[in-house]
Amino acid sequence: MCGIIGYTGFREAKNVIIECLKKLDYRGYDSAGIGIIDDKLQVFKEVGEITHLEKEIPAMSGDIGIGHTRWATHGKVSKENAHPQISPNKKIAVIHNGIIENFKKLKEELENKEHTFTSQTDTEVIAHLLEEYYEGNIEEAVFATLKHIQGSYAIVVMCEDEPEKLIGARKESPLIIGVGDNENFIASDIPALLKYTNRVIYLDEGELCVITKNSVHVFDETKKEVTKKEDIITWNVKDAEKSGFPHFMLKEIFDQPDTINQALRGRVSEIKQTIDFPENVEKLLSNGTDSIHIVACGTSYYAGLVGKYIIEQICKIPVIVEIASEYRFFSTRNKSSLVIAITQSGETSDTLAALREAKNSGCKTLAITNVIGSTATRIANGYILTQSGPEIGVAATKTFTSQIILLLLTALKIASIKNTLGSNDLYNYILQLKELPRHVRQILDNSDEIKRIAKQIKDSESVFFIGRGINYPLSLEGALKLKEISYIHAEGFAAGELKHGPFALLTKDTPVVAIVTNDPTYNKVLANIGEIKARGPQVIAIADEHDTEIEKHADFVLRFPSNSTLLSCIPITAILQLLAYHVASLRNCPIDKPRNLAKSVTVE
Numbered sequence: 001m002c003g004i005i006g007y008t009g010f011r012e013a014k015n016v017i018i019e020c021l022k023k024l025d026y027r028g029y030d031s032a033g034i035g036i037i038d039d040k041l042q043v044f045k046e047v048g049e050i051t052h053l054e055k056e057i058p059a060m061s062g063d064i065g066i067g068h069t070r071w072a073t074h075g076k077v078s079k080e081n082a083h084p085q086i087s088p089n090k091k092i093a094v095i096h097n098g099i100i101e102n103f104k105k106l107k108e109e110l111e112n113k114e115h116t117f118t119s120q121t122d123t124e125v126i127a128h129l130l131e132e133y134y135e136g137n138i139e140e141a142v143f144a145t146l147k148h149i150q151g152s153y154a155i156v157v158m159c160e161d162e163p164e165k166l167i168g169a170r171k172e173s174p175l176i177i178g179v180g181d182n183e184n185f186i187a188s189d190i191p192a193l194l195k196y197t198n199r200v201i202y203l204d205e206g207e208l209c210v211i212t213k214n215s216v217h218v219f220d221e222t223k224k225e226v227t228k229k230e231d232i233i234t235w236n237v238k239d240a241e242k243s244g245f246p247h248f249m250l251k252e253i254f255d256q257p258d259t260i261n262q263a264l265r266g267r268v269s270e271i272k273q274t275i276d277f278p279e280n281v282e283k284l285l286s287n288g289t290d291s292i293h294i295v296a297c298g299t300s301y302y303a304g305l306v307g308k309y310i311i312e313q314i315c316k317i318p319v320i321v322e323i324a325s326e327y328r329f330f331s332t333r334n335k336s337s338l339v340i341a342i343t344q345s346g347e348t349s350d351t352l353a354a355l356r357e358a359k360n361s362g363c364k365t366l367a368i369t370n371v372i373g374s375t376a377t378r379i380a381n382g383y384i385l386t387q388s389g390p391e392i393g394v395a396a397t398k399t400f401t402s403q404i405i406l407l408l409l410t411a412l413k414i415a416s417i418k419n420t421l422g423s424n425d426l427y428n429y430i431l432q433l434k435e436l437p438r439h440v441r442q443i444l445d446n447s448d449e450i451k452r453i454a455k456q457i458k459d460s461e462s463v464f465f466i467g468r469g470i471n472y473p474l475s476l477e478g479a480l481k482l483k484e485i486s487y488i489h490a491e492g493f494a495a496g497e498l499k500h501g502p503f504a505l506l507t508k509d510t511p512v513v514a515i516v517t518n519d520p521t522y523n524k525v526l527a528n529i530g531e532i533k534a535r536g537p538q539v540i541a542i543a544d545e546h547d548t549e550i551e552k553h554a555d556f557v558l559r560f561p562s563n564s565t566l567l568s569c570i571p572i573t574a575i576l577q578l579l580a581y582h583v584a585s586l587r588n589c590p591i592d593k594p595r596n597l598a599k600s601v602t603v604e
């Protein structure tokens with residue numbers, strides 16, 4: 001959601017903050033603002049891209065400041081509603097990510113005390129309360145203000161009368177401290193800081209920090225100082241750059257041969273023929289030998305659905321996959337089943353809420369995430385990391401394929417714990433896994449062919465994706481990718497379901513992408529393609545390179561290299577990603593930042 005940065009140090013704060021905001025704008029990009037203390041507190045805000053804001057800010061030499069990119073929750077997109085929000089006396093500024101649930105009541109109380117509000121945001125009440133409680137010490141005012149606030153927040157506050165300090169606080173929204181030499185940072189996200197430091201401290205729930213350029217102090221809710229450990233981030237600046245690609249999304253699709261290797265590295269031994277997680281989750285996984293419950297949102301949810309097919313096939317145990325925001329309405333909590341939360345960011349509110357609920361009900365919990373130190377890694381009993389490097393494009397790509405790899409490794413590990421997998425089977429999987437980077441590279445080399453097919457659907461109003469078995473969740477993911485970045489209406493269906501309703505929507509102008517693999521469903525999918533063709537639409541098949549039959553049935557065929565049916569899901573995904581990318585690119589869509597979306601959804 002919103003991106004947050006605070007800086008105090010020896011550099012010109014304005015330049016650092018603009019630089020960091022540019023790295024954060026994937027979190028929200030409807031408006032942005034900056035506050036600098038240059039003798040007096042000065043605030044500048046603009047609607048739209050960070051570059052609009054950058055042009056409007058005059059030269060300033062202040063060395064302390066805060067900046068924000070907004071993803072609107074309360075109040076329309078406007079200059080007044082952008083952050084920082086300031087106190088009525090214009091001395092205190094606050095930036096905020098989250099939702100203040102009781103802001104209407106607080107606002108009314110403040111209005112009764114003659115406070116006048118200038119925005120429609122929930123955040124402005126924080127600035128007003130800070131002025132109410134300020135008695136010469138800004139951290140005390142923050143402590144006092146937070147006692148009245150219900151909801152979620154990550155905030156950074158600064159005060160003209162104490163120009164050496166920044167105060168940060170968090171509850172249910174992420175916030176980290178970046179530790180430098182003679183400079184310190186507070187940020188919502190690691191990529192903001194990578195250019196300046198790789199030393200970070202993660203704030204925990206309810207904690208508040210006070211930073212100056214030379215000091216960092218963290219306190220818990222009772223104002224007791226807590227000792228925090230510094231973590232070193234292994235991502236580097238290059239990982240968060242486009243490296244010559246026109247979009248982050250394309251770069252991240254092309255990163256996949258490497259990120260797949262990263263997901264396998266240190267976990268799969270071809271020589272010993274074993275799967276081991278350095279994260280020490282073996283004992284935790286032994287809780288998953290009877291049943292598994294997966295919770296996640298969006299693309300991570302679809303990874304969970306793919307994982308269901310993989311785990312059920314390899315381990316022969318039942319897997320339930322639930323959309324995280326629906327999990328709370330799920331009435332059966334089986335304490336003996338392992339609950340796996342899948343979340344690229346580790347900060348998705350709905351997924352974290354489900355994770356907390358599972359843990360509170362006594363279930364053992366495992367998080368699969370890309371961000372070490374994220375809230376998910378702190379809540380769950382254990383975690384495994386996708387190790388994909390930062391994913392900046394709003395559309396999840398490389399993290400999706402790595403989530404699937406980790407689910408597969410999890411399945412293989414559980415099967416070895418249960419002793420249900422023959423050693424030959426395990427060895428074969430290991431060999432096929434090792435082939436995956438090469439297979440994905442083959443797809444990437446075929447990107448121009450995929451672009452040619454993309455031209456066939458770029459002007460369509462609606463596109464259907466179909467598949468059976470493991471290819472059904474891939475159809476859902478293919479449709480999500482397309483709709484999210486190209487704004488074409490797209491739906492994924494289990495191939496057998498079309499005749500139960502969706503056929504009514506099918507016209508000759510609705511292209512259908514059919515995923516066809518050499519498995520027991522093959523002939524049924526061909527029959528489904530026949531039913532579709534009889535109604536006029538063009539069919540684009542995604543099929544095995546050795547399938548000689550498919551050309552008789554489909555109008556166009558995109559090929560993937562032969563591998564086991566379970567593992568084909570990875571190269572097939574790369575085709576679906578490139579198809580969506582090229583369609584969106586041909587339609588000139590803002591691929592990395594689709595309208596109304598944000599990379600990390602930290603509100604429920």
Ligand code: M6R
Nearest residue numbers: 298299300343344345348395396
């Ligand atoms: O960070 P998470 O994996 O928890 O995010 C979940 C979804 O918000 C995310 O996958 C979203 O659906 C993507 N933008 C899809 O490309």
